Amino acid sequence: MDGAKRIIFHIDANSAYLSWTAADRLNRGDTLDLRTVPAVIAGDPDDRHGIILAKSIPAKRFGIVTGESLSSARGKCRELLVYPPDYELYMDCSQAMYEILQEYSPVVQRYSIDECFLDFTESEKRFGGAEQTAEQIRERMREELGFTVNVGVGPNKLLAKMAGELRKPDAAETIWPWEIRDKLWPLPVRELFMVGRATEEKLRRVNIRTIGDLAQTDPGYLKAVFHSHGGLIHRYANGLDDEPVTANADIFQKGVGNSATMRYDLTEPEEISRALLALCERVGMRLRRLQYTASLVGISLKTDGFIRRSHQRELSCTTDSTTELYRCSEQLFFECWKGEPIRQAGVFVSHLSFAGQRQLSLFQQDWEREERVDQAVDCIRKKFGDGAVMRGSFANTGRAPLLGGVHEGRYIMMGGYEQ
C-alpha cells in the first residue's frame, strides 16, 4: 500500500434514518417531505426507548441533537414531528446503496448501515476522474434511490471521511494531500476522527483548538500526554492513514454482544436472571451462526440512576452454548450487582476462535448434549421464526424469550456491519 497513490471514497447517507423514512413516505404518496420540516426518528417512549435516532436539518436548527431524549427535543420545538424507526426499510436502503457502489469497485467496505468506503484506485482507468465519478455517484443516489449522500474523496480512508464532512447535505468533496492545509487544518479539533469530548477538553487545556494546531504540535509531546492515541491523532491531523479498505467478508469479528433497556426497572433477582437468559439466547444464537466459540464472557448493567458497570471473565475453555453463557453471565452479574434497580443489562463475549477447534478442560462436563439442543433450537428458529421455541422458564410469564437487537437481531446498528 505504501507509496502507491490510492483513491478512496467515503459515502455517507445524509441523516440516514430520517431521509430513508422521508423517501419511503414520499414514495408511498405522502405529500410532505420530512426533510423540509422539523422532524425526528425516535424510539417509543412507552418502552423507554424514547431517544432521538435521527433528525432533519430544520430540526437541527432548533438545537435538537441525536441521542437526546424525546421529551427534551419536544421542549425545544413544539411542532416537532416524530416517526418510529423502520429497520426493515433501513436494511433495504442500505443494501440498495451498497449495490450501486459495487458497480464502481469490487472493494467496498460497509462501515455501518449508512456509511461505506470504496477503493477507487483500480477503477479510475474504467470510470475516469475521481471527482466526476463522485459527483455521478451522488447524483445517482438522489435520482435512483430518492435520498441524498455525501461523497468524500481522498488518498486514504481518513481524508475521505473528513472530506465527506466538509459540506452537507448532498455534496461531493475532496481532500487531497495538497488541500490539507486549506480544508482540514482550519477545522476545530473536535471534528477530527477519533477526537472525542474528553480528548478535546485535554487538548484545549494546552491551547490546541484546530486540527492545524494539532498537526504542528510535537508528536513526542502528544505521545507523552496521550500515549499511543497521541501518535494516532497526530498522524490523522496530518492526513496520514494507511488502513486498507477491506471487504466485509474479510474482517474477523472480535466480539458479539447484545443489550436491552427494560420496559421497567428490574429489582428481583429472578427477573434479572430471566433477562440475562434471554440475552444469552440471542448472543449464543449469533455466535453459533458465525461459527465461533468464545472464551471471554462479560456483562454490563445500567442502573436507574444511569450508572454503568461491567464485569468480565476469561473462561478456562471455549464455548458457544447458551446454557454455559448464561451460567457465567449470571454469576458475573450477581458478583457486581449491589441491589439497585436495573434499567439496562447486556451480555457480550469475546476472544473468539473458530468452532471446531477447542481447548478441552479436565473438569469440563460433557457439553455434547447441550450442543445438540442448541443446534436443534437454532434450526427450529431459523425455519419457523424466533418465537417458535422457547425455554420453559419463559412460558406464561409474558417476558420476551429473546432480548437484544432490533428486527429479530438481524439488523446492524450504525457502526456495525453484516456478516
Added chain:
Amino acid sequence: MKIVAKPIDAAVYFTGKETPRPYRFRCRPENGEAETVKIDRIFQTERTNIAGAPAIVYRCQSQIGDTMKLYELRYFIRECRWELYKI
C-alpha cells in the same frame, strides 16, 4: 398527474423474460362497485428503486367513460403489489 398511490387489483400477463404487462385493473372503492378499466396502451415502463424498494412504473392510457385518461401504474416487485400511482 397527481400521486394517489392507491392499491389496485390487476390482471397481468407474465410472459417469462419480458417485463410483466398489465391488461386491466380495478380500484377498490370504499363504497359502491369497483369499476374495471382496460388498459388501452402502455407508452413506457421504467424500473425504479426509490428507498431501496424495486418497482416498475407503467405509463398508460385508457378510455374511461368519454375521456382518454393518462395515468401511471406501479408494481412493487418484492411485495408483488400493484397500485394506481398517478392519475
